[in-house]
Amino acid sequence: MPVLEISNLTKHFGGLVAVNAVDFSVNSGEIVGVIGPNGAGKTTVFNLLTGVYLPTGGRILFGGIDITGWKPQEVVKKGLVRTFQQTRVLFSIPVMENLLTGFHCRTRSGIWGAVWQTGSKEVEDRSCRDQALEILNFMGLLKYKDELARNIPQDAQRRLGIAVAMATQPKMFLLDEPTVGMNPSETQEMIRLIGAIRERGTTILLIEHDMRVVMGICQRIIVLNYGLKIAEGSPEEIRKNPEVIAAYLGSEESA
């Protein structure tokens, strides 16, 4: 059953066609990879899916609902959440506070609850705290819980970025190059975590440059080049696809 279906998705920046009539779908529980050379439009697709950019054309269905043109916060609330290629967390506050901020769209207590400390707010606070500890434990960050985010190691910051996104309770994750700049053992750990996140019932769409990662964990791969989808298939099929090879290595004519 498809969680995400995009059809004819197009984005123009002035005269540049960054994403050109791309179609694909992602089934519930899958890990799907999006690959392509630099400038292929991968990150633009993410920005379109999360409502940061308004598509020039096309439709995005998430969980059977048309979310095209929704605001970013509405998309997150629906359960479609992204992470970033760069390390992005709230550096100047403690790790635990980072996590609690992640629960933003899942909490109800408003201004009055905060000022008068209503009972429902206390129940909600406690439940957020418990869930935050569980996520920190899952991501191997429990020992850093009271440290400022800027004082923890780089690879822990990367995991923290994903942990905060997990606190929003996504149905589907868009991971933008989660292993970029990591050493082999850190990469292995991240691959294990991505698998474990999928086990928790979150569908994953992954942008990745590291072929070992893509070929290792993705069930299906979508290849973009110059904004066009040029191939889609299993890792085996993609590895042998002449168009993909040409896009990555340069074809005879262009060379």
Add this chain to the structure above:
Amino acid sequence: MSSKKGIIYLLIIVLLFFLPTIIKDSYFLYMAILSGIFVILALSLNVIVGYAGQMSFCHSAFFGVGAYTSALLVMNLKFSFWLALPLAMVAALILAFIIGYPSLRLRGPYFAIVTVGCAEVVRSILYNWVDLTGGPMGLPKIPPPDPIRLGNLFTLTFNTRQSYYYLVLVFVLLTLFIIIKLMKSKAGRAFIAIREDEGFARSIGIDIKGYKILAFAISAIFAGMAGSLYAHYILFISPVSFTIAESINVILMVIIGGMGTMVGPIFGAILLTALPEVLRAVADYRMVLYGLLLMLVMIFLPGGLMAALRAVASLFSKGSGIAAKGGSIART
């Protein structure tokens, strides 16, 4: 640890309640009341500048609109002060929406520049709408707050410095209480996330514009309250009190005290209200010293006085504390 802190804060509050009986000097009380009003201004500006990270120069406009609204309602329409005060807050809130709604989609310096313009527009209106505001002549003879009567038994008047001190103290504590609670809530976390990284905040489902407007609105409401308290204390207001220089003064209080902390702006407000009096001998150089102080704080104490205090406190704390600190430094 936190219960120890609680006892210290409770002691400070008790001390503040007995202060007028300890120091009976009338000039001292005048300065204490003025400090209290500026504490409210600094605490409220800190919400938008320190927590949400948006530099705003139109705090003087909210302060001024609060002061004029309250004074005019009481003088022209014979409203009670106790009704005029909340209406002054509402007027500042409405102004915050008018300024904030179109301008808070701008980022960083662009928003700051718009607020400079808005502060000047409001000052010009106060200056030029002579029929209503008295223009440059200001509004004299504003009455003090109406007394509170409980039957015939008990009457609380606010025409002495001592009684006004208690009035302001209650409002300072109320402001502090509400702002502390708000900053520890979902909204406070959203403000900090926006300050730290807007793109990241958006990615976890925070409505950037909505929360910026909320921060601006909270900030304006309390500035309006401070305006009303100011008008009915000084009993004379004129546009001179509500210029951009006044906004900058409050910004200095927040920065020198420590942006994004609760205690910092309180220190900053008291220090910068008292300092010109202490430096009365060199009054002409007041702004020079202000500038110098700001420069020194930015160079040597970028986190403000609060960061300096914390650093000193950690030097004096026991070995384990230092070890923990050292550990966290070693990791960076």
